[in-house]
Amino acid sequence: MKAFTQLHGLVCAMDRANVDTDAIIPKQFLKSIKRSGFGPNLFDEWRYLDHGEPGMDNSQRPLNPDFELNLPRYAGAQILLARDNFGCGSSREHAPWAIEDFGFRALIAPSFADIFFNNCFKNGLLPIVQPAEVVDQLFRETQEAEGYRLHIDLAAQTITTPSGQVFSFDITEHRKACLLNGWDEIGLTLRHADEIRAFEDKRKQEQPWLFA
Amino acid sequence: MSSKTLYDKLWESHIVRQEADGTCLIYIDRHLVHEVTSPQAFEGLKLAGRQLWRKSSIVSTADHNTPTNEWDKGIQDPISRTQVETLDANIREFGALAYYPFKNINQGIVHVIGPEHGATLPGMTVVCGDSHTSTHGAFAALAHGIGTSEVEHVMATQTLVAKKSKAMLVRVDGELGFGVTAKDVALAIIGKIGTAGGTGYAIEFGGSAIRGLSMEGRMTLCNMAIEGGARAGMVAFDEKTAEYLQGREFAPKGEQWDKAVAYWNTLKSDEGAQFDAVVELDASEIAPQVTWGTSPEQVLPVTAVVPNPADQADPVKQASYTRALQYMGLEADTPITDIPVDKVFIGSCTNSRIEDLRAAAKVVKGRKKADNVKLVLIVPGSGLVKRQAEEEGLDKIFIDAGFEWREPGCSMCLAMNADRLEPGERCASTSNRNFEGRQGQGGRTHLVSPEMAAAAAIAGHFVDIRSFA
Numbered sequence: 224m225k226a227f228t229q230l231h232g233l234v235c236a237m238d239r240a241n242v243d244t245d246a247i248i249p250k251q252f253l254k255s256i257k258r259s260g261f262g263p264n265l266f267d268e269w270r271y272l273d274h275g276e277p278g279m280d281n282s283q284r285p286l287n288p289d290f291e292l293n294l295p296r297y298a299g300a301q302i303l304l305a306r307d308n309f310g311c312g313s314s315r316e317h318a319p320w321a322i323e324d325f326g327f328r329a330l331i332a333p334s335f336a337d338i339f340f341n342n343c344f345k346n347g348l349l350p351i352v353q354p355a356e357v358v359d360q361l362f363r364e365t366q367e368a369e370g371y372r373l374h375i376d377l378a379a380q381t382i383t384t385p386s387g388q389v390f391s392f393d394i395t396e397h398r399k400a401c402l403l404n405g406w407d408e409i410g411l412t413l414r415h416a417d418e419i420r421a422f423e424d425k426r427k428q429e430q431p432w433l434f435a
Numbered sequence: 436m437s438s439k440t441l442y443d444k445l446w447e448s449h450i451v452r453q454e455a456d457g458t459c460l461i462y463i464d465r466h467l468v469h470e471v472t473s474p475q476a477f478e479g480l481k482l483a484g485r486q487l488w489r490k491s492s493i494v495s496t497a498d499h500n501t502p503t504n505e506w507d508k509g510i511q512d513p514i515s516r517t518q519v520e521t522l523d524a525n526i527r528e529f530g531a532l533a534y535y536p537f538k539n540i541n542q543g544i545v546h547v548i549g550p551e552h553g554a555t556l557p558g559m560t561v562v563c564g565d566s567h568t569s570t571h572g573a574f575a576a577l578a579h580g581i582g583t584s585e586v587e588h589v590m591a592t593q594t595l596v597a598k599k600s601k602a603m604l605v606r607v608d609g610e611l612g613f614g615v616t617a618k619d620v621a622l623a624i625i626g627k628i629g630t631a632g633g634t635g636y637a638i639e640f641g642g643s644a645i646r647g648l649s650m651e652g653r654m655t656l657c658n659m660a661i662e663g664g665a666r667a668g669m670v671a672f673d674e675k676t677a678e679y680l681q682g683r684e685f686a687p688k689g690e691q692w693d694k695a696v697a698y699w700n701t702l703k704s705d706e707g708a709q710f711d712a713v714v715e716l717d718a719s720e721i722a723p724q725v726t727w728g729t730s731p732e733q734v735l736p737v738t739a740v741v742p743n744p745a746d747q748a749d750p751v752k753q754a755s756y757t758r759a760l761q762y763m764g765l766e767a768d769t770p771i772t773d774i775p776v777d778k779v780f781i782g783s784c785t786n787s788r789i790e791d792l793r794a795a796a797k798v799v800k801g802r803k804k805a806d807n808v809k810l811v812l813i814v815p816g817s818g819l820v821k822r823q824a825e826e827e828g829l830d831k832i833f834i835d836a837g838f839e840w841r842e843p844g845c846s847m848c849l850a851m852n853a854d855r856l857e858p859g860e861r862c863a864s865t866s867n868r869n870f871e872g873r874q875g876q877g878g879r880t881h882l883v884s885p886e887m888a889a890a891a892a893i894a895g896h897f898v899d900i901r902s903f904a
C-alpha cells in the first residue's frame with residue numbers, strides 16, 4: 224500500500240449528498256478480476272454522455288461538460304470534497320480503487336458510509352470527517368477561488384487552508400500507523416498468529432459445532 | 436454483572452486481542468465468498484504466497500453474474516464468464532466447506548443459501564464481500580459486509596481488524612396490518628431514520644412485531660439494515676430461529692444440538708441493557724410502502740402523493756428531491772397509485788425466499804399480467820427455493836399469469852447479467868436499492884414488497900394491496 228504522510232492538493236468540490244457506490248463505479252466495471260485500471264470509469268454515468276462498458280476506449284467518449292470532474296479548473300485534483308453519506312451502498316472496494324486510480328488521495332465530507340470509509344484506508348486513501356459548517360466553508364472557498372488547495376498533514380492530523388486556518392481531524396492510532404507507513408495489514412495481523420490459534424482452539428472446545 | 440446487549444455479547448465473544456485505542460482483532464466463523472469481490476483477494480493471497488487460514492469456514496457460490504435463463508448456453512458475456520470461471524478455479528485450488536457453482540442444483544444468492552443450509556448459525560460472526568451480509572443477523576449472528584482487502588485479510592488470518600460500533604435498538608411493537616410485510620417495516624424504518632441514520636451503529640431489531648415475523652421476514656429486515664446505514668442488523672435468538680435451523684445440513688445434530696441451543700438461548704439483550712440510541716415504531720401505523728426517488732429513504736405509504744421539492748426547507752434536500760424526481764420522470768403531487776409500471780422484478784436477497792414467492796403467488800393466482808407491463812421476472816433466491824416452489828405449483832401460477840419463471844441468481848437486482856431495465860423504464864422491484872442506474876442505466880426503480888410488486892404487475896400500476904383482494 225502507498226504510504227500517506229502529507230498532501231498539498233487541489234480540491235474538487237462535488238456538491239451532492241448520498242453519492243452511492245453504484246454512481247462511483249457502475250456495476251459493469253465490477254466484472255474485472257483486477258484491482259487497477261478503474262480510474263477512467265470513476266463516476267462513469269455522470270462523467271460521460273454515452274453508456275460505458277468495459278474495454279471501451281474512454282479517450283474517445285463524449286464527456287459531460289457540466290460534471291465536476293470534467294471542469295478544467297479541477298484537472299489534477301487530489302482531494303475530493305463531498306457531502307453527507309458519501310460512499311453509501313455496496314461494499315465494493317472497486318469504489319476506492321477507482322477514486323485512487325483517478326488520482327485522489329484524500330476525501331473530506333461531513334459523513335461517510337461505514338464500509339466505504341473502512342475500505343479507503345486499505346488503499347492508501349485518507350477519508351476525513353469534518354463538521355458540516357467546516358465542509359460548508361470549504362465548499363464556499365473552493366467554489367470562489369480557482370486553484371484552491373488544501374494542505375493535509377496526517378502525522379499532525381490537520382488540514383490547513385490557503386489563508387492559514389487549521390482544522391484538526393480524528394483517526395484511530397492503528398489506521399494512522401498503517402497509512403503513515405504503508406503497512407500491509409495482513410502481515411501485521413499474522414504477527415499475532417499464535418493468539419489467533421489459541422483463540423480458535425478454545426472456541427473449538429466450547430462450540431465444536433462451529434467447526435464441523 | 437452489568438446488563439449486555441446482544442451486540443455486546445456477540446462482539447465480546449469474538450475478541451482475539453484488543454489494542455489500547457480500542458481497535459480489536461475479531462475472529463470470523465463464517466466467510467461467504469462470491470465471484471465479484473473475491474478474485475483480487477485470491478490473487479493477493481497467491482502473490483504473497485499465503486494459504487487460507489481455515490478453508491472449512493468458507494461457503495461459496497456464483498450469483499451476481501450468472502444468467503437466469505438458457506443455462507444450457509452457459510454465460511454469454513465473456514467478461515462475466517471469466518469472473519465466474521476465476522471463482523471456480525480459485526475454490527478448486529484453495530478449497531471450501533461447501534461450493535455451489537454455476538448450474539449446481541443448490542446454486543443461488545449467497546445470502547439465501549447460507550441460512551438454508553444451516554451454514555449461518557447463532558453466535559457466529561459472518562462476513563462476505565457484499566454489503567447485504569447483514570441479512571444473516573436474523574439468526575442472532577454478527578454479520579456484515581466487507582471490502583475485498585478484508586476478504587483477503589479474513590482468508591489469510593481468519594480475523595478482521597475492527598472497532599466496535601455503537602448499538603441502536605429499533606423497536607417495533609404492535610401488530611402489522613393486513614398486507615403489511617417485513618419489507619414495509621424495513622422501508623418505514625429507513626424512511627424514519629434516513630439512509631445515514633444507522634451509520635456507525637449495529638442495529639438490533641426488537642419488539643413484539645419483530646418477534647412475530649418469520650425467519651424469512653427477519654432476514655428481509657436485517658438485509659435492509661445496510662440501507663439504513665448500519666453495517667449489521669440483528670434479531671435475538673428464539674424458538675423460531677431454532678425451528679428454522681433444526682435438521683439443516685450444517686446445523687449441529689443430536690447432543691451437539693442441545694448444547695448449542697442452550698448457548699443460543701443466551702443470545703438476546705439482557706433486561707435493562709443500554710443502547711446508544713433507541714428508535715420506536717408502532718407496527719399498526721405502518722402502511723405498505725413504495726419508494727418514489729433514488730434513495731431508499733425516499734419512501735412513502737402507497738396512499739401518499741409524490742412529494743413536492745418546494746416543500747423542503749433544507750436546500751441540499753430540496754436539490755436532491757428535484758434531481759430524484761427528474762431522474763424518476765415523476766411530477767410532484769401525483770398519487771403513487773397513478774404511477775404505471777413497465778417491468779416487475781420479484782427476487783433478490785431481500786425477497787426471493789419461499790415465503791416471498793408464496794405471498795406473490797397468492798396475489799397472482801387466477802389473474803393475468805396487465806397489457807402495459809412488458810416483463811415480469813420471478814427469480815427464486817436459490818435452487819432449493821426454486822424446487823420447493825415448483826413442488827407447490829407456484830411456477831404454474833406465475834407462468835399462467837404471463838410472468839417469467841427463471842433460474843436463481845441476483846438478476847435484475849443489480850443487472851450485472853442480461854436482466855436489466857432499458858433507459859426510462861419503470862420497475863416495481865422487491866430488491867433493496869433504487870439508486871440511479873442500479874437496475875440498468877436510466878432505469879427507474881420503485882422498491883416494494885412481493886405482494887405489492889405482484890399486484891402492480893396485475894394492475895399495471897401501483898395499488899394498495901389492502902384493497903386489492
Ligand code: SF4
Pocket residue numbers: 498499544545546565567783784785844845848849866867
Ligand atoms: S441480490 Fe442484489 S443485493 Fe443481494 S447479493 Fe445479489 S446483487 Fe447484492
